[in-house]
Amino acid sequence: MTTKSNLLVACGYYDQFSGYQEIGITRALARRANVTVVAGDRVNPIFSDAHLGNIGASRTYSTEVTIDQNVEVRRFKAHEMRSMLVSPSAIGYMRKGRWDGIVQIMPGQLLPAAPAFICHGQPRAVLYGDNDAMYANLSKSAARAKRAIFNATKGQVYRAVNREATSVFGYTQNTCKIIDRLNSGPDCSLLPIAFDNEIFFYDEDLRRTTRGHLGFDENDVVIFAPGKPQKQKQFIELLRIFAAIAPGTNAKLMFAGAGSDQASDELRQAVKVNNLHQRVVIQPFVDSRTLNSLFNASDIGVWPAMPAATIQQSMGTGLRTIFPENDLVGHLAYSQAQCVTFAEGLSKFATTLKSSIEANRAGVSRSALSQGSQWLSTDSIADRVLTGLGLN
Incomplete structure (x- = not known):
């Protein structure tokens, strides 16, 4: 009998109700491997309190371990600032784990970047979603300033994360262009945002x-x-x-x-x-x-x-x-x-x-x-x- 691999999926936010890329991918991975998700205890701030009220969801999660469609979800108390999360307890847990592979989803949220610095010797796949749409509502001067700040801050994190990565993926062709300009590791390959075929189907x-x-x-x-x-x-x-x-x-x-x-x-x-x-x-x-x-x-x-x-x-x-x-x-x-x-x-x-x-x-x-x-x-x-x- 083939032994399943033990995978760590590091996320900043893991909101099952959203149907976002990280949810569908981890559930699909769990049909092929033993998957542990490490995430913060906050809902992504992209969702307003009004939106959460419409679906009966709260702003924070319990830190109790839960099982979601064969995915072991471990949430940790996190400090949040501008969609970035820092969690010493999550870092401690990931460092002690024995993983056959690591998937880092959106390392710009900081918590998912951590395995690059604390887990060594395991293959790592890094997934990015950054694109130029982030600047769509800004003036030209504001967009230039934001890009400069990005390159000096998150850009440096990305370089460090990618340096010893096994593979690097971007959700769009535009994403790959951005990441390749910063890259110090493998070339960025296109990995389109997926739909969860267990949720989205025709009937x-x-x-x-x-x-x-x-x-x-x-x-x-x-x-x-x-x-x-x-x-x-x-x-x-x-x-x-x-x-x-x-x-x-x-x-x-x-x-x-x-x-x-x-x-x-x-x-x-x-x-x-x-x-x-x-x-x-x-x-x-x-x-x-x-x-x-x-x-x-x-x-x-x-x-x-x-x-x-x-x-x-x-x-x-x-x-x-x-x-x-x-x-x-x-x-x-x-x-x-x-x-x-x-x-x-x-x-x-x-x-x-x-x-x-x-x-x-x-x-x-x-x-x-x-x-x-x-x-x-x-x-x-x-x-x-x-x-x-x-x-x-």
Whole structure:
């Protein structure tokens, strides 16, 4: 009988409700190895208190050891500053462990960087998600200043972490460019953000039930823009484009991720101003399983400007997608039947959206598109991580 490898996965934040990359990968790794996650006791600050309230989650976690889908999750008290975590107790635990391999996810959060300095002799895979979208809401001068600070601080941490790493991965082509400029170890390889195939899938009955619950007719073409409203996502502009092209069609528009913040209030107000209350549905922030239901109920997923993991998640459900053609998400456009890209700019987006509404549901079935997206599943990505560690 083959003995399973013992893997340490070091994270800063490990929020199961999010369905983020670290959750899906560790669960998939646990189907292949014995996996221990070490993380802080805080929820990622990207989630506001209002968002957490919508799903009944608190801001902090217990430090008791828990088992999540065969993943041993160990959380430690941590000091938090600007999405960075420091935990002496976590460092002590990782140092004493006997690991066959180590996966460090987002070392810019500091806690995940620690194994590079305290664990020696084991293969290490380092996963990065940094990209230029971090500067999207800044002026040119502010972006230059932030990049300079990044290079002088986290950039130095990254160099040290990568120096003796076995493999280095980036979630986008843009990420790999950033990391390779800093790199002192292996070249950065593309490892796309994955969707958890146990959570994101297509089901005809789920589609029918969810559409009925939301009040969508069988012939409605439902356009879905998932994510928390933020200026750089250009949801207000999307709403205006929709208002211009929707008349004479059976198109509906759905958002999911709204809270009690100013951007969400502005989105609701824009619906009223454009008299779109009969065509637009605004959902609050939802957990990943509810999000899967909304993807199933939709016909077209749209991302006018910003990249997001929800693109891959939607592809797992066979949803047809529209997103910009750039080095943040361009690698996802493997199938013209499912992925339509546009040269960046709202006028190009508007033209693409209009033609996609008119051509809706032509061609390949949702089930076939979902199956064709399995190269982005967590099982596939987990195998690549193990190969990078030399353990596959």
